[in-house]
Amino acid sequence: MDANMKPAVKDEKLIFGLGRNVFFAGVVSFFMDVSSEMIYPLVPLFLANVLGVDKTVIGLIEGVAEATASLLKVFSGWFSDRIGRRRGIMVVGYAISVMSRPFIALAGGWHGVMTARFCDRFGKGVRTAPRDAIIAESTEEAHLGLAFGFHRAMDTLGAVIGPFIAFVLLGCFAATYRRVFWLSMIPGVIAVAVIAIYIREKRRAVAGVDRPRFKLSCFDRRFRFFVLIATIFALGNSSDVFLVLRAGEVGISAAMIPVLYLLFNLVYSVVSGPAGMAADRFGRKRIILLGFVLFAGLYWGFATVSDPVGVWWLFGAYGVFMGLTEGAGKAFVATIIPPDFKATAFGVYTTATGLATLPASIIGGWLWEHAGPVATFYFGAAAAACAAGLFVLFMIAFNKPRPVL
Numbered sequence: 001m002d003a004n005m006k007p008a009v010k011d012e013k014l015i016f017g018l019g020r021n022v023f024f025a026g027v028v029s030f031f032m033d034v035s036s037e038m039i040y041p042l043v044p045l046f047l048a049n050v051l052g053v054d055k056t057v058i059g060l061i062e063g064v065a066e067a068t069a070s071l072l073k074v075f076s077g078w079f080s081d082r083i084g085r086r087r088g089i090m091v092v093g094y095a096i097s098v099m100s101r102p103f104i105a106l107a108g109g110w111h112g113v114m115t116a117r118f119c120d121r122f123g124k125g126v127r128t129a130p131r132d133a134i135i136a137e138s139t140e141e142a143h144l145g146l147a148f149g150f151h152r153a154m155d156t157l158g159a160v161i162g163p164f165i166a167f168v169l170l171g172c173f174a175a176t177y178r179r180v181f182w183l184s185m186i187p188g189v190i191a192v193a194v195i196a197i198y199i200r201e202k203r204r205a206v207a208g209v210d211r212p213r214f215k216l217s218c219f220d221r222r223f224r225f226f227v228l229i230a231t232i233f234a235l236g237n238s239s240d241v242f243l244v245l246r247a248g249e250v251g252i253s254a255a256m257i258p259v260l261y262l263l264f265n266l267v268y269s270v271v272s273g274p275a276g277m278a279a280d281r282f283g284r285k286r287i288i289l290l291g292f293v294l295f296a297g298l299y300w301g302f303a304t305v306s307d308p309v310g311v312w313w314l315f316g317a318y319g320v321f322m323g324l325t326e327g328a329g330k331a332f333v334a335t336i337i338p339p340d341f342k343a344t345a346f347g348v349y350t351t352a353t354g355l356a357t358l359p360a361s362i363i364g365g366w367l368w369e370h371a372g373p374v375a376t377f378y379f380g381a382a383a384a385a386c387a388a389g390l391f392v393l394f395m396i397a398f399n400k401p402r403p404v405l
Helices: 020-050 055-083 087-098 101-105 110-137 141-171 177-183 184-197 223-237 240-250 255-281 284-304 307-332 339-354 357-371 373-397
Strands: none
Touching: 020 087, 020 101, 020 110, 020 141, 020 184, 020 240, 020 255, 055 087, 055 110, 055 141, 055 339, 055 357, 087 110, 087 177, 087 184, 101 110, 101 177, 101 184, 110 339, 141 177, 141 255, 141 284, 141 307, 177 184, 223 255, 223 284, 223 307, 223 339, 223 373, 240 255, 240 284, 240 307, 240 357, 240 373, 255 284, 255 307, 284 307, 284 373, 307 339, 339 357, 357 373
């Protein structure tokens, strides 16, 4: 590894073969996703069935929420690079998300739900880039796929447990949506405590004249082209609430929606770790391209599915797609960015793709209302196919031998 690529944080002790910060960042994401996913699959049902909100507004709420997170990621990443700090920003971001729970529990209309989603995603926007940077800085380049794959696996394992808890609370204890929202604060508080106690960092030396200044010229053509491709893909990747709504339309009962989402996250979690190792071994670009193609086929399937059994298969396959691509994408980005701009670059990447969620969700909702559900998913399939074609051009254009790609 080049001297400039050495991690800024050296872990003294490995835990299950992973750096201390990588392991505990995974634990944090596990508990936070338990909290988030106790709520997320219930939100569209709460909006549609309890508050009587139409699909276009549901798409708008999710789009605004994700766009909020995206706008903050680039600033948060730049600020983290500039002050040389990661952990404190992570604590603030996770704490804000936890404090959003009362807003949704007390919501009397869609405006209250939007406020809750705004606060939750605000916290996500604050924490994501510094967290990804501390994982990258705590890992050797040859093992980036494993590190980000482990993180996604833990994140998604939490997303398995969250819907399961929601299902038990709703089905076995006859809890209301609002009670589930209140109880979701407990694992969120645990996540914040783990950061404060276990995540460690050494203050980075940041000389006044060398502090990062945000400008696109800091990043080369590979990074800019890849961000463009990922953004085009994201334009077709509308909010997952449309998958939930499609499942309900095809015949999945409201009580089984959390179980369906649990299946998706279980597959996602199981696939993420091995997929990260496969990306390290066989090439991250190949895994990313496979993901684009798989997504196009999945959305075509959601457009044409006509029975509940097909929906279960599609949600499982969607988990495979997420497990393949989430860790591999960030691991690949970590290899094509300047070492002094890690958090900033992760912020740019996640901001660009996340901002696309706003028009993607609005378009998805509009198409659903005016042309039917199938139009929403055909549009997503077309965007993924376009991204796959452009990524093939990317691989051809930047086919110079490089280490561990």
